[in-house]
Amino acid sequence: MRESARPVPRTRTGGDGEGVGATRVRADQAGLRFDVAVDRRAVVVQMALAVAVGECVALVGPSGAGKSTVLAAVAGLLPLRSGSVWLDGRPLSSAGRRPVPLRARRVGLLTQRPGLFPHLDGAANIGYSLPGGADHPRVRELADVLELGDVLAARPARMSAGQRQRVGLARVMAADPRALLLDEPFSALDRDLRDRTSAWVADEVRRRQVPCLMVTHDLAEAQRVAGRVAVLSGGACLQVAAPEAVVRAPATRAVAQLVGYHAFVRAELTRPVPSTSPSPVPPGAATIGVHGDLVSLMPEAPSKPARGVEIIGRLRSLAASGAAVEAFVVLEDGSDVPVRLPPGQPAPAIGTELRLLVHSPPCFDASGILLHGAEAAVPAPATASPPRRAPACDWTTTR
Amino acid sequence: MATAPVLHPWAYADRRNGRRVVGVLGVLGALGAAVVWLALLGPLGALLAHLSPSAIQRSLSAPQALAPLVTSVEASAVALGVLVAAGTPLAWAMARNRLPAPRLWESGVLVSLLMPPLVIGLLLVFLVGPLTPIGRGLADVHLSASNTFFALAVAEIYEAAPYYVLGASAAFTSVEPELEEHARLLGDSWWRSFRRVTLPLAAPGLASALAMAWARAIGAFGAVLIIAYHPYGLPMQIWVTLQQTGLAAALPFALILLVVALPLPVLAYVWTARARVASGPGTTVGDPVP
Numbered sequence: 001m002r003e004s005a006r007p008v009p010r011t012r013t014g015g016d017g018e019g020v021g022a023t024r025v026r027a028d029q030a031g032l033r034f035d036v037a038v039d040r041r042a043v044v045v046q047m048a049l050a051v052a053v054g055e056c057v058a059l060v061g062p063s064g065a066g067k068s069t070v071l072a073a074v075a076g077l078l079p080l081r082s083g084s085v086w087l088d089g090r091p092l093s094s095a096g097r098r099p100v101p102l103r104a105r106r107v108g109l110l111t112q113r114p115g116l117f118p119h120l121d122g123a124a125n126i127g128y129s130l131p132g133g134a135d136h137p138r139v140r141e142l143a144d145v146l147e148l149g150d151v152l153a154a155r156p157a158r159m160s161a162g163q164r165q166r167v168g169l170a171r172v173m174a175a176d177p178r179a180l181l182l183d184e185p186f187s188a189l190d191r192d193l194r195d196r197t198s199a200w201v202a203d204e205v206r207r208r209q210v211p212c213l214m215v216t217h218d219l220a221e222a223q224r225v226a227g228r229v230a231v232l233s234g235g236a237c238l239q240v241a242a243p244e245a246v247v248r249a250p251a252t253r254a255v256a257q258l259v260g261y262h263a264f265v266r267a268e269l270t271r272p273v274p275s276t277s278p279s280p281v282p283p284g285a286a287t288i289g290v291h292g293d294l295v296s297l298m299p300e301a302p303s304k305p306a307r308g309v310e311i312i313g314r315l316r317s318l319a320a321s322g323a324a325v326e327a328f329v330v331l332e333d334g335s336d337v338p339v340r341l342p343p344g345q346p347a348p349a350i351g352t353e354l355r356l357l358v359h360s361p362p363c364f365d366a367s368g369i370l371l372h373g374a375e376a377a378v379p380a381p382a383t384a385s386p387p388r389r390a391p392a393c394d395w396t397t398t399r
Numbered sequence: 400m401a402t403a404p405v406l407h408p409w410a411y412a413d414r415r416n417g418r419r420v421v422g423v424l425g426v427l428g429a430l431g432a433a434v435v436w437l438a439l440l441g442p443l444g445a446l447l448a449h450l451s452p453s454a455i456q457r458s459l460s461a462p463q464a465l466a467p468l469v470t471s472v473e474a475s476a477v478a479l480g481v482l483v484a485a486g487t488p489l490a491w492a493m494a495r496n497r498l499p500a501p502r503l504w505e506s507g508v509l510v511s512l513l514m515p516p517l518v519i520g521l522l523l524v525f526l527v528g529p530l531t532p533i534g535r536g537l538a539d540v541h542l543s544a545s546n547t548f549f550a551l552a553v554a555e556i557y558e559a560a561p562y563y564v565l566g567a568s569a570a571f572t573s574v575e576p577e578l579e580e581h582a583r584l585l586g587d588s589w590w591r592s593f594r595r596v597t598l599p600l601a602a603p604g605l606a607s608a609l610a611m612a613w614a615r616a617i618g619a620f621g622a623v624l625i626i627a628y629h630p631y632g633l634p635m636q637i638w639v640t641l642q643q644t645g646l647a648a649a650l651p652f653a654l655i656l657l658v659v660a661l662p663l664p665v666l667a668y669v670w671t672a673r674a675r676v677a678s679g680p681g682t683t684v685g686d687p688v689p
Contacts, residue, residue, distance in 0.1 A: 077580055102583035115581045119599045128595075129585040175585045 029089060031055070032179045032211035036083040036093075038066075038073045044081065045069045045235040051179075051211035056202060058222035058243075059215045061232035061258060067215040068112065070232070071181045074213065075109040076102055087179050087211075108177030112184050114168025116156040122167050123152040129175035142170040145200060147193070161188035166197065173204065180205065180212040186221065198225050219243065219259055231255050248360070250289065253368035261289035263335035265311055267363065267376035286376050288361035290331070292338045298355035308359045311378050313337065315352045329354055446657070450650055458640075458651040467636035468655055474548060474632060475616040478555040479563075482612055486564045487605075491597075493564070494571035512561035516621025519557050523626050527553065546629045554622035555615075563612035570604025571597065603671035610667035614660045633659070 035048035045066035051057050059067040072078045074085050076092060076099050084094040087107065093099040116125050123134035126143065130136035134152075143149055146166045151159050159167065165188045172180070185201065186194040202225045205212040216222050222229050223243040230240045231250075238258075239251040250256035253264060264287045288309055298310060313329035316336065320326070325341045327348070339356060341347060348354065363371045458464060492498050493505060511519070527533045527544035537544055544550045574597050582592035598605075620634040631639065633656045641649040 075584060102580060103586050103588055105584065107584060109581070109584050111577070111581075113577075115575070115577050117578060117582070117596055117600075119596075128582070129587075171585065 032074070032085075032087050032213065034074050034083065034085040036070070036073045036085060037081040037095075038069055038078050039081050040066060040069045040078075040235070043235040045073070047230070047232065047237045048083075049213075049230060049237070049240065051213055053209040053211055054206045055228070056205050056212040056214055056226045057228045057230055057240075058226035059213065059230050059232055060217060060219060060222055063217070064234075065232040066235040067232055068183050069235075071109065071111075071183055071213065071215060074179075075107050075181055076100065076105050077109075106176075106178040107181060108172035108175055108179065109181045110165075110168050110172045110183060110185050112187070114164050114171075116159075116164055116167055116171070118156050121153050121155055122148060122159070122163075125156070125167050126152075126170045126174055128171055136174075138174055139170075142174055146170050146197065162190070162193065165189065169197070169201070176208075178210055180210055180214075182212065182214045184215055184217070186216075194221070195224075201225060219247070231258055233258060247291070249362055249370060249372070251370050253287070253289070253364050256289040256291075256362065256364070259291075260293070261291045261362075262337045263290040263331045263333060264288070264364070265290060265331055265333065265358075265378055267309065267378045269363065269371075269376050286363045286365055286371060288358065288363050288376055288378070290337050290356075290358050290361060294359045294361065295337060295339055295356050296359070297339060297342065298357045308357045309361055309376060309378055311356050311358055313354050313356055315348055315350055315354055317350065318347055327354070329356060443657075446650065446653060449647075450654060454647055455651045455654070458648055459655075467631045467633045467652070468659065470548070470551070470630050471617050471632040471634075471656075472659060474551045474555055475613060477552045478559060478616045479609065479613060481552075481556055482560055482563045483609070486560060487567055490564050490567035490608075491571050493568045495576065508561050508564050511557065512565065516558055516619065517625065518621075520554060520622035520625030523554065523557065523622060528626075545626055547627065548630055551623060551627035551630065551632055554625075554627050555617075555619045558619040558622055559612040559616040562615050563608050566608025566611055567601075567605050570601040570608060573604060574600045603667075603674040606667040607664070607671050610664035613663045617660045618656065 029050075031053045032051040033049070037044055037046040039045075043066065047066070047070050049057065059070060061067055069078065073080060073093075076085075080093055080095040082095045085092040087105070091100070092105050092107070117128065120128070121134070123139050123143070126148075127133040127136045127139040130138060139152070143152055146169065148163065148166055148170060151163045151167065156164055156167070165185065169182075169185055172182075180201075182201070186198050189197055198221060201212070201214075214222075214226060219229070226243065228240060229243045229246045231238045231246060233254055238255045239246055241249075241251075246255065247259050250259055250261065253261075256264075267286050267288045269286050290311070311331065313331045316328045316330045318325055318327055318341075321338075321340070324343065325347055327339045327341050328336045329339055330336060337356070339354075361376075363376045365371055489504075493501065493508075498504050514522075523544070525531065527537065527550075529535075529538065529543060529545055534544060537549075542549050544553055578596050578600070579592050582596045583589065587595065617632075618634055619632075620638070623632060623635060624638070628635065633652060637649045637652045637656065640652060
């Protein structure tokens, strides 16, 4: 491991005038700060964010959401339509001005195709930015940590996709960047290696005290590495919050869909939404989100009143999932929800009507905005057993 | 995950059909290629068949017989030097779309490729001949673009330039700009990234462009015939010998021209092929785990 001296994060005062109101980070503060709009294939990708030193923020969203575009804009590869990028209090790019040249930005970018130099072997690729190149001791250290000893003498054409990805990561880390921009850095790695590599990256981000922006489509990976998650869709940033908050309280239905809510069920609010809500709605129509991880079969004889919302569905199919069995239940809106069956119970017959318990579901108003602190219940159909009214959404979150 | 590949029956039938078609096409293609190859190499065989050692000796032992060789090699070297110095930046700018109206530049180079060499020669007379403004300017620095070594080099440059520029441009295009960006993000200046990444990756293509330009330059005849009849280069020597003495006397000079013109292209080809094998494009994605 390297022991490079890191400057203490600077906290000089003043200089708030340059402006990213939404992120409220002073221009001279250490870390990465940007508020950019970039033209990309007829869509304007727009995002503002401040990443502190030692912090990792994950960009999640569907493909085409603009995640890689944001990285490219911050790295300086795309011209800004408006806005600016600051790193450690230094302006890197500003719309309409000459950006700091790539070589002087000290930003480490790992793209999805790692872009290794095909005429250089692994060691020369890793040591590209180092004096002495492949012979620099840091090459060997990085290769040991990332388990790349076998490919130091191989050209990229002879490497597997996972090896190329790690050589690319090592090459970026060797250059001692002041900010890390990683685009799906572990996508070609198998699970064990992915866990080890992502843990190492998270450690390095803390140890080197650099801001890190990481694109991923895997929320679990984001939870392991990142302290915050930014959800992007259609070129817009929909929510920035801790991974757990994004999952438990998605700001909108669109975010909910992106973080794994499979179905949205019509429900009725059981009491008026607190007045703190931006758009007070009368008790009545709302929808609750159903997440596969937050739904279970309703216990036959609950020992204590269940907390959650009961919904009715019909069993469509069963599938093995590891050691457990997953039931696919069709809800009223036609959507499928996967439900893990409790072990040791006989599987119900296909077509059976099942009562499901949705734990603490988020409630959305008609326009799809999260209703903080709302409670809802699903009116039972006439044929079903009498409705069990349970409080829902009784947890509150801060935006 | 070890999921067995699902082979749709239609896909299988298509593949078999495809294979059968490829088989027939393969045989036809090989036959056609052999015919074309023999036809292309036929003249070379004829040359070797009609040369006798005594004829070579007689032709080359004449006084000043080797002067055209020296002239040709020198003029071609000058022409190539000018081309590399001026054509490489143009080729790079064309490859990276750094020029306004890129199609215009490209078609300009193509026009000079498509113009018959004789026409180039005629037009050069009107451009740099002694009675033109440029010609008078050249005269002021004691140069003349008419029947001089300088004129020979100019004619060769015009004939070879499009081959070098287009070839070099293709070579630069084959280098992904992302690689240069990565090099610069890793701390390289533009020039350093060009030297460490662009140039090595474009080198095989540049070498073949250079070799092609060399062969065109040293064999240039059409434009040379009009503006640089003297001093004799090898092509002109062949032409004059053919006119004055006959076919048999011209053949040894043809052999010399081939011997001088061919090695560089052949070397460049061999090197390009080897470079391609060594650092070819990413083969298969392969297993994610080593």
